[in-house]
Amino acid sequence: MPNIEIPLDLPEVRVLKCKVSGQIIIAVESTREWAICHKCGEKTHEFHSYGRQLRLRHMPILGRSVIIEIRPKRFRCPACDGNPTTTQKLEWYDERSQNTKAYDQWLLLQTIGSTISDVARKEGISYDRVLGSIERLVLASVDWDEIEQLDVLGLDEIALKKGHRDFVALVTARQADGQLRLLGVLRDRKQETVESFLRSIPERLRATIHEVCIDMWEGYANAVRKALPQAKIIADRYHVAKSYRDCADKLRKEVQRDLKKSLKKEQYDGLKGTMWLFRRDPQELDKEERGRLALLFECASDLKQAWRLREQLTAIFETDHTKESGRAAIKRWVRRVRRSGLTCFESFLTTLGNWLDEITNYFVNRRSSGFVEGFNNKVKVLKRRCYGITNLKHLFQRLYLDLEGYRLFGL
Numbered sequence: 122m123p124n125i126e127i128p129l130d131l132p133e134v135r136v137l138k139c140k141v142s143g144q145i146i147i148a149v150e151s152t153r154e155w156a157i158c159h160k161c162g163e164k165t166h167e168f169h170s171y172g173r174q175l176r177l178r179h180m181p182i183l184g185r186s187v188i189i190e191i192r193p194k195r196f197r198c199p200a201c202d203g204n205p206t207t208t209q210k211l212e213w214y215d216e217r218s219q220n221t222k223a224y225d226q227w228l229l230l231q232t233i234g235s236t237i238s239d240v241a242r243k244e245g246i247s248y249d250r251v252l253g254s255i256e257r258l259v260l261a262s263v264d265w266d267e268i269e270q271l272d273v274l275g276l277d278e279i280a281l282k283k284g285h286r287d288f289v290a291l292v293t294a295r296q297a298d299g300q301l302r303l304l305g306v307l308r309d310r311k312q313e314t315v316e317s318f319l320r321s322i323p324e325r326l327r328a329t330i331h332e333v334c335i336d337m338w339e340g341y342a343n344a345v346r347k348a349l350p351q352a353k354i355i356a357d358r359y360h361v362a363k364s365y366r367d368c369a370d371k372l373r374k375e376v377q378r379d380l381k382k383s384l385k386k387e388q389y390d391g392l393k394g395t396m397w398l399f400r401r402d403p404q405e406l407d408k409e410e411r412g413r414l415a416l417l418f419e420c421a422s423d424l425k426q427a428w429r430l431r432e433q434l435t436a437i438f439e440t441d442h443t444k445e446s447g448r449a450a451i452k453r454w455v456r457r458v459r460r461s462g463l464t465c466f467e468s469f470l471t472t473l474g475n476w477l478d479e480i481t482n483y484f485v486n487r488r489s490s491g492f493v494e495g496f497n498n499k500v501k502v503l504k505r506r507c508y509g510i511t512n513l514k515h516l517f518q519r520l521y522l523d524l525e526g527y528r529l530f531g532l
């Protein structure tokens with residue numbers, strides 16, 4: 122068998138023995154010849170004894186798990202009364218942990234985009250031990266000192282269990298360079314909860330918030346109006362789009378139900394595959410798909426109208442409007458909806474009535490939809506990662522790790 126030699130990369134140790142079986146056990150000894158007396162804080166060079174052996178899990182080598190064994194040196198202080206002894210501490214481990222610091226970071230890196238139980242299974246250690254690494258290395262709340270300015274805040278809600286109505290609120294900063302930063306995970310989305318968090322942002326940073334993107338939820342809007350009166354509230358374009366697209370889709374479901382009753386089975390089955398084309402961006406459809414969609418519209422002219430209105434509204438948001446011209450365009454669109462006689466958009470028209478100001482604020486510092494979409498995709502991924510984690514501190518740590526883990530702990 123060919124052998125290689127690789128550096129151990131642990132400072133201030135010499136290797137005493139190395140045993141390679143299923144795992145690799147490396148016995149080391151400290152080369153540091155002193156300790157700081159825990160009583161007087163002075164350096165002592167008077168060796169006393171070796172302490173109890175520590176077995177520390179370290180980063181794997183060639184797929185084998187690695188254990189570092191070390192008996193910490195103890196030193197006696199000649200200056201202090203009773204000559205107390207102090208156990209030496211080296212930089213690469215923490216005596217309260219069963220892992221080297223490098224292994225803690227390694228575990229953390231494995232956890233990004235994965236789950237704690239999965240990492241625990243792969244590493245052959247307990248769930249709590251992986252959690253312990255996260256607790257040691259990841260903050261439970263944001264460190265404001267790290268942040269220079271906030272610019273745009275986002276308020277989103279996440280459901281902790283699929284289909285549940287218990288929401289927690291996610292507060293993010295959407296920075297001009299495209300980075301999403303997690304600022305807080307709040308226990309609910311009530312106005313007072315959100316408001317008190319916003320007030321807890323240091324004055325210096327609060328003054329840098331110019332815009333807050335929200336889902337159309339009264340509690341968010343009121344909290345922002347009170348705690349950040351200088352900030353412009355923007356109804357998140359993604360949520361606005363979802364709201365009117367859902368209206369069109371509601372009609373699509375009704376039409377589908379009716380066609381199922383009125384058409385022969387073969388005819389209906391032929392159309393069934395076409396239904397999902399309705400939901401897609403028309404620009405993504407090829408010629409054949411457009412043809413099939415046209416066939417569907419021949420059977421259902423209402424659906425064609427709803428589809429056209431939906432796309433017209435999207436086009437308004439794609440256009441480089443001012444707030445005033447955007448508002449006028451939306452009002453023209455509302456008149457077209459009323460003339461069409463369609464009722465599927467009723468709930469969206471109500472939303473428009475309540476939120477037109479916030480919705481048209483979008484046009485003021487209109488950011489490209491790609492920019493907005495980038496954040497929303499990140500938030501969407503985060504939301505999906507939250508199911509089942511109900512401890513808010515852990516939730517913050519996990520999300521924080523997903524968002525910033527590679528930057529903070531990557532190699």
Ligand SMILES: [Zn+2]
Binds near residue numbers: 162199
């Ligand atoms: Zn001393």
